[in-house]
Every structure is written in structure tokens, then in C-alpha cells.
Amino acid sequence: MKIGIVGLGLMGGSFALDIKTPFPNSIIYGLDNSEDNLNKALKIGLIDHQIKYSELNKMDIVLVSVPVNHLLKIIPKVLDTVGKNTLVIDVGSTKEAICSLLKNHKNRSNYLAAHPMAGTEFSGPSAAQKNLYIGKTNIICEFEKTDNELGKFALEIFQGLKMKTIYMDPKSHDVHVAYVSHLSHISSFMLGKTVIEKEKNEDNIFDLAGSGFESTVRLAKSNPKTWTPIFLQNKTNLAAAIEEYVSNLNLLKELILNENEVELSEILNNTNRIKEILNNKIKDEK
Amino acid sequence: MKIGIVGLGLMGGSFALDIKTPFPNSIIYGLDNSEDNLNKALKIGLIDHQIKYSELNKMDIVLVSVPVNHLLKIIPKVLDTVGKNTLVIDVGSTKEAICSLLKNHKNRSNYLAAHPMAGTEFSGPSAAQKNLYIGKTNIICEFEKTDNELGKFALEIFQGLKMKTIYMDPKSHDVHVAYVSHLSHISSFMLGKTVIEKEKNEDNIFDLAGSGFESTVRLAKSNPKTWTPIFLQNKTNLAAAIEEYVSNLNLLKELILNENEVELSEILNNTNRIKEILNNKIKDEK
Numbered sequence: 001m002k003i004g005i006v007g008l009g010l011m012g013g014s015f016a017l018d019i020k021t022p023f024p025n026s027i028i029y030g031l032d033n034s035e036d037n038l039n040k041a042l043k044i045g046l047i048d049h050q051i052k053y054s055e056l057n058k059m060d061i062v063l064v065s066v067p068v069n070h071l072l073k074i075i076p077k078v079l080d081t082v083g084k085n086t087l088v089i090d091v092g093s094t095k096e097a098i099c100s101l102l103k104n105h106k107n108r109s110n111y112l113a114a115h116p117m118a119g120t121e122f123s124g125p126s127a128a129q130k131n132l133y134i135g136k137t138n139i140i141c142e143f144e145k146t147d148n149e150l151g152k153f154a155l156e157i158f159q160g161l162k163m164k165t166i167y168m169d170p171k172s173h174d175v176h177v178a179y180v181s182h183l184s185h186i187s188s189f190m191l192g193k194t195v196i197e198k199e200k201n202e203d204n205i206f207d208l209a210g211s212g213f214e215s216t217v218r219l220a221k222s223n224p225k226t227w228t229p230i231f232l233q234n235k236t237n238l239a240a241a242i243e244e245y246v247s248n249l250n251l252l253k254e255l256i257l258n259e260n261e262v263e264l265s266e267i268l269n270n271t272n273r274i275k276e277i278l279n280n281k282i283k284d285e286k
Numbered sequence: 287m288k289i290g291i292v293g294l295g296l297m298g299g300s301f302a303l304d305i306k307t308p309f310p311n312s313i314i315y316g317l318d319n320s321e322d323n324l325n326k327a328l329k330i331g332l333i334d335h336q337i338k339y340s341e342l343n344k345m346d347i348v349l350v351s352v353p354v355n356h357l358l359k360i361i362p363k364v365l366d367t368v369g370k371n372t373l374v375i376d377v378g379s380t381k382e383a384i385c386s387l388l389k390n391h392k393n394r395s396n397y398l399a400a401h402p403m404a405g406t407e408f409s410g411p412s413a414a415q416k417n418l419y420i421g422k423t424n425i426i427c428e429f430e431k432t433d434n435e436l437g438k439f440a441l442e443i444f445q446g447l448k449m450k451t452i453y454m455d456p457k458s459h460d461v462h463v464a465y466v467s468h469l470s471h472i473s474s475f476m477l478g479k480t481v482i483e484k485e486k487n488e489d490n491i492f493d494l495a496g497s498g499f500e501s502t503v504r505l506a507k508s509n510p511k512t513w514t515p516i517f518l519q520n521k522t523n524l525a526a527a528i529e530e531y532v533s534n535l536n537l538l539k540e541l542i543l544n545e546n547e548v549e550l551s552e553i554l555n556n557t558n559r560i561k562e563i564l565n566n567k568i569k570d571e572k
Contacts, residue, residue, distance in 0.1 A: 117496030137493045166493055179484045180494040184477060184502040190534040191473050192560040193553065194527065198465045205466060205563050207423045207452055212405070212505045214564060216470040219498045221561040224554035228547060235542045241480065242539045246532050248476040253528045256521045261514060267479065268510035274478040275507040277488050278500060 001026045004051055004059035006074055008032040008041040009226075010120060011091045012065035013128025016046045021134075022160025029059065040125040057083045061157070068092040069229035072101055079107040087150045089114050093177060094233040095141045095170040109147040112154045115139040115173065116163065117181070123223035138163040139177075141170045178237035183245060185219045185227055186238070192220035287312045290337055290345035292360060294318040294327040295512075296406060297377045298351035299414025302332045307420075308446025315345065326411040343369045347443070354378040355515035358387055365393040373436045375400050379463060380519040381427045381456040395433040398440045401425040401459065402449065403467070409509035424449040425463075427456045464523035469531060471505045471513055472524070478506035 001023050005012045008030050016028045030047030032038045041047045056062050062078055064071060071092045078088055079102070088111045092098060095113050102108050118136040120127065138158050143151060158165050168176070195213070199205045205213075231238055255264040287309050291298045294316050302314045316333030318324045327333045342348050342364055350360055357378050364374055365388070374397045378384060381399050388394050404422040406413065424444050429437060444451050454462070481499070485491045491499075517524055541550045 117494055119496075119498070121498075136496050139494075164493070176485070176490055176494055179481050180491060180499050183480065184498045186535070186538060187473050187477050188498075188502050189554055189557050190531060190538060191470060192557040193534050194469065194531045195465050196557065196560065196563075198527075198530070199462070204462055205560075207403075207450070212407075212470045212474070212508075213466050215501045215504050216474050217560055217564075218501050220557050221564075222498075224551045224558060228551040228554060231542050231550065232545055232547060235545065239539050239543050241484070242535055242542075244484070245476060245480045246535050246539075248479050249472065249528055249532050249535075252472060252476060253525050253532075256517050256528075257525050259518055259521070261518060264517065265510045265514040268475055268514060271475050271478040271482065271506050272510060274482065274491075274503055277482075277491050278495060278503075278507075280488075 001061070002029065002059045003027070004029045004031065004056045004062040005047065006031050006056075006062065006064045006078065007066035007070075008037045008046060008125045008128075009065065010123050010127040010129075010132075011116075011118075012063060013041060013046045013125045014118075014130070014132035015063055015065065015091070016041075017128055017130045018133045018161055019157070021130075022157075029055075031056075037125050044125065044128075046125055046128055053077065054081065057081050057086060059086055061153075062086060062088045064088065064090045067226050067229050068094050068097070068233050071098055075102065075111065076105060079105055079110055082107060082110050084110075085150075086110055087112060087153055089154065091116055093181065093230045095139075095168075095173045097233045099142055099170040108145055110150060112143070112146045112151065113141040113170065114154075114158075115141075115177070121218055121221040123226065133161045133163060135162050136164070138165050139173055140165055140167050141173050143167055174234050175237050178234050178241045182230060182234055182238050183241045185222060186231070186242060187245065188217055188219035189222075189227075192217045287347070288315065288345045289313070290315045290317065290342045290348040291333065292317050292342075292348065292350045292364065293352035293356075294323045294332060294411045294414075295351065296409050296413040296415075296418075297402075297404075298349060299327060299332045299411045300404075300416070300418035301349055301351065301377070302327075303414055303416045304419045304447055305443070308443075315341075317342075323411050330411065330414075332411055332414055339363065340367065343367050343372060345372055347439075348372060348374045350374065350376045353512050353515050354380050354383070354519050357384055361388065361397065362391060365391055365396055368393060368396055370396075371436075372396055373398060373439055375440065377402055379467065379516045381425075381454075381459045383519045385428055385456040394431055396436060398429070398432045398437065399427040399456065400440075400444075401427075401463070407504055407507040409512065419447045419449060421448050422450070424451050425459055426451055426453050427459055429453055460520050461523050464520050464527045468516060468520055468524050469527045471508060472517070472528060473531065474503055474505035475508075475513075478503045 003026050019026050028047045029049050029051035030041050031051050099113050116138045118132050289312050305312050314333045315335050315337035316327050317337050385399050402424045404418050
């Protein structure tokens with residue numbers, strides 16, 4: 001199986017590593033607009049060969065793993081050139097903009113809109129890691145618009161990676177991820193900003209970071225080149241999510257200032273349910 | 287060495303486990319207002335014997351590890367009865383209220399105000415874990431008000447646990463932890479609340495939790511009995527911290543809605559510095 005990967009960062013690089021477990025005979029062809037990333041990916045063995053855009057039509061799969069603003073240029077460009085039997089997949093964190101853009105593309109049926117819920121706060125080819133995809137949830141949008149045979153092929157690949165596939169329309173996808181993924185990143189970035197501004201003496205931050213700050217701020221280490229365009233493409237949903245979050249923060253502040261112990265502890269107790277919700281998840285995965 | 291522990295939850299129980307590494311001959315006496323906790327602590331071997339308040343004067347150290355609202359009743363009660371050579375330490379996350387309360391206590395010099403920056407989101411005796419204290423930062427307040435000999439003894443204990451001791455006045459302590467610890471908990475609890483409210487279908491939460499939500503919301507699993515009184519005792523500093531956090535969230539929302547890519551990515555880039563700040567910490571620890 002010939003696999004072309006456009007964008008050799010965390011997502012593309014990890015796909016290159018993971019796909020060889022279920023499909024050991026895969027040959028990986030890579031492409032990146034950064035010469036440096038391309039050379040690194042070759043050097044550390046993420047990809048077997050480099051490839052040009054004009055050669056992507058020889059691939060069985062083309063995985064496009066670039067920031068979501070670049071996706072809007074690259075996916076149409078790839079679809080323009082691919083042959084009938086090439087499956088084109090993206091792994092972007094927003095789905096409405098890309099699906100709407102491709103609506104009338106002549107090769108729309110070669111494309112599958114996917115969003116694997118996997119990642120770390122690191123980026124670049126050296127951040128690629130084995131097992132990033134294994135067992136994770138994968139959201140597929142507008143499955144009916146992908147060619148039947150190519151769609152089946154895509155599902156075989158995701159099953160090979162032991163991913164849990166769920167289906168959504170692009171609008172719902174963007175609403176859900178605004179809350180469950182993008183808002184987490186916003187809350188973490190702004191926590192980092194607030195603490196850095198207050199603690200001009202950086203030693204204080206790491207001396208005092210033991211009790212919880214470190215994990216809560218982890219996502220603030222994420223790559224701005226990835227996240228700026230995600231926030232912008234999902235701006236309406238995300239603004240609504242931030243507003244609800246802010247309104248909850250203001251409510252809590254008032255309860256604290258009014259020393260309303262009863263309501264304060266009721267809210268914390270209700271939110272504690274997240275423990276059981278996420279425990280179910282862990283049980284499910286085992 | 288005889289050690290009495292009042293409050294056999296995560297902090298007290300883990301201290302009981304950790305102290306036996308540098309001081310293997312310690313005998314641990316425990317006390318808890320929950321019969322259930324006391325029996326569990328005996329059963330799993332956290333403590334060697336149970337003890338009554340009236341017997342705490344026979345101890346070399348009394349560690350008080352109860353929620354910060356209970357601290358205000360229990361520490362004076364313990365100090366009322368202890369002998370000249372008993373060191374009383376607390377591990378509460380706020381320091382101004384307790385230090386101010388004890389200002390004129392006749393046995394103030396038996397007390398050391400400590401705050402080990404260590405913890406997990408779990409609670410109760412079964413949450414106790416070895417190495418919770420080892421290598422962590424420990425904040426000591428008003429060290430000069432503790433008897434010289436007892437102060438030296440306390441430092442020996444913290445050195446035995448390989449803790450990094452730093453000194454602060456109670457007011458500064460409460461300001462710093464409002465930002466670096468308490469705000470992290472608030473941001474996490476309110477993220478959990480916002481997502482639970484939006485995602486009435488809980489399956490969505492755990493299906494979609496893969497990309498960052500799980501770690502950002504981890505602290506929302508924390509015990510409300512511990513955190514409600516902490517938030518209330520640190521209300522003024524915490525309200526200011528929440529206000530700055532909310533103002534940063536509102537700023538980001540505006541930049542997103544106005545598609546101000548330049549400023550948005552500048553803010554994310556600046557906040558990325560948290561990576562280096564926390565990396566230094568990790569290097570330091572190694």
C-alpha cells in the first residue's frame with residue numbers, strides 16, 4: 001500500500017508510524033513545505049521517500065495533516081490531481097469550513113473528512129509517536145459523500161488502527177469539539193497567561209506548580225500555528241463556549257465572595273460527576 | 287519518633303507512608319473524626335495505633351491534615367494540650383487565616399505553618415501514596431514564630447523527605463497560591479461544569495475527551511470538602527485572580543470574533559513560554 005502524507009508533524013508523523021502495525025507492507029511517501037521537517041522525517045525514518053504534489057495520484061491514500069487554514073488550500077489542490085482510486089483523508093480539528101469548501105468539487109467523493117481525537121502538546125516530526133492513534137475516537141463527517149469503495153477502505157484502515165469511529169455532520173462536530181477540545185485549550189492558554197502576568201518572578205511559578213497547575217496548563221504548550229487557525233475557523237461556536245465558561249466563572253466568583261458555602265459546594269459536587277463520566281471511558285477502553 | 291496524625295486522608299496518609307523512609311523507626315498514631323477512615327487507615331497499615339486528642343501531648347510531632355475550615359478549630363485544640371517538646375505542623379493550602387488566629391496563642395511557638403505543594407485529585411485514606419511528598423516544594427510561613435529547636439527539627443524532617451523549602455509571609459503565600467494552585471482548580475471545575483451542561487449526552491464527553499479535555503479537567507475530580515473551604519478562606523485573592531482570568535478570556539474571545547490573527551497568535555506564542563518555565567522545573571528536579 002502506498003501512502004502519501006502531506007505535512008510531517010505530530011499527526012502526520014504518528015500516522016506514518018502507526019499505520020505500519022496493521023499494514024506492515026505500507027510504503028510511506030512524504031511532503032512538507034518545510035525542507036527542514038522533510039529532512040528530519042527522512043532521517044528519523046518516519047517516511048521512506050519524499051514525493052511531489054504531481055505524484056500524489058499514484059498513492060492509495062493521501063493523508064493531509066497540516067494546520068486547518070492550509071487544509072483549505074491543500075485539499076482542493078490534492079483532489080484536483082488524484083486518480084479515481086486515491087483516498088484523500090484529512091485530520092483537521094474543524095470540519096465545517098473544509099466540507100463546505102469541497103461541496104461541489106468534482107472529486108469530492110475521493111475525500112473523507114476525519115478528525116482523530118488524538119494529539120499531544122508537542123509538534124513537528126520529532127514529536128511523532130507510535131500508538132498515538134491506536135484505540136482513540138475518530139469522528140467522520142459526511143460519510144455518505146465519500147465513494148462507497150473508498151469509504152470501506154477508510155474504515156478498514158481505522159479498524160486496523162483500533163480506532164472507535166463515530167459519525168457526525170460537520171456543524172455538530174464543530175459545536176461538540178468547541179466545548180470538549182477547543183475550550184480546554186483556551187482555558188489552559190489563558191490560565192498560563194494569567195499566571196505568567198502575575199508571577200513576574202518565574203521561579204515562583206515552577207516552585208509553586210506542584211499542586212495541579214502543571215497538568216491544567218499543559219495544553220498551553222501547544223503549537224500556536226496549529227491552534228490559531230482552529231480557533232478562527234470555529235469562532236462562532238467557540239465564542240459561545242467561552243461566554244458560558246466565563247458566566248460559570250463569574251457565578252463561582254460571586255458565590256465565593258458572598259461566602260455561599262452551600263451553593264458553592266453543591267456546584268463542586270455536581271461537577272465531580274466528571275470522575276464517573278471519564279471513568280466509564282477508561283473502563284470502555286480496557 | 288512518635289508521630290500523631292490528625293486527619294487520615296490523602297495528605298495525612300501519604301505523610302505516614304513517606305516519613306518511614308527517612309525515619310524508619312517512626313511509630314504512627316492516627317486520629318480521624320470518621321470511624322470509617324480510622325478503621326481503613328489501621329487496616330491498610332497507614333497508622334500503627336489509634337490515639338485520642340488527650341494523648342497527643344506524648345507525640346514528638348503532630349501533623350494536622352484536615353480541611354482548612356476544620357484546621358481553625360483543631361490546631362488551637364491541639365496546641366492547648368501539647369507539651370513543650372511537641373512540634374505541631376499543618377499542611378493546609380491557605381495560611382493567612384490560621385496564622386492570624388494563632389497569633390496570640392500561648393503555645394504558638396510549638397506550631398509550624400507549612401504548605402507542601404503536593405497532592406492528587408483523589409481523597410481519603412485509600413488515596414494515600416508513597417512518594418507524594420518526596421522532592422516537592424514546601425512553603426513555610428512565619429518561621430521566626432516557631433521555637434528554634436522545634437524549627438530545626440521540622441527542617442530535618444522536610445530535608446529527610448527531600449522537600450525544597452521556601453519561606454513566605456502568610457499574605458504573600460495566599461496571593462501566590464491563589465494564582466498558581468487555586469485558580470487552576472477553579473478553571474478546571476468550571477470547564478467541567480460548562481462541558482457537562484452542554485453535553486447532556488454523557489457519551490459524547492467520553493468519546494470526545496481524547497484531545498486535551500481529560501488532563502485539563504483532572505482537578506475537577508478533587509474533593510469539594512477540601513476545596514470549598516480553601517476557596518472561601520482565600521476569597522479576596524481568588525476573586526481577583528478569577529477577574530484577571532475572565533478578562534483574559536474575554537480579550538481572547540474578542541480577538542477570535544474579530545479574526546485578529548496577528549494578536550491572537552502573538553498571545554499564544556507568548557504563553558508558550560510556560561513550556562520553558564516548566565521545563566526548567568523538570569531539569570531542576572532531575
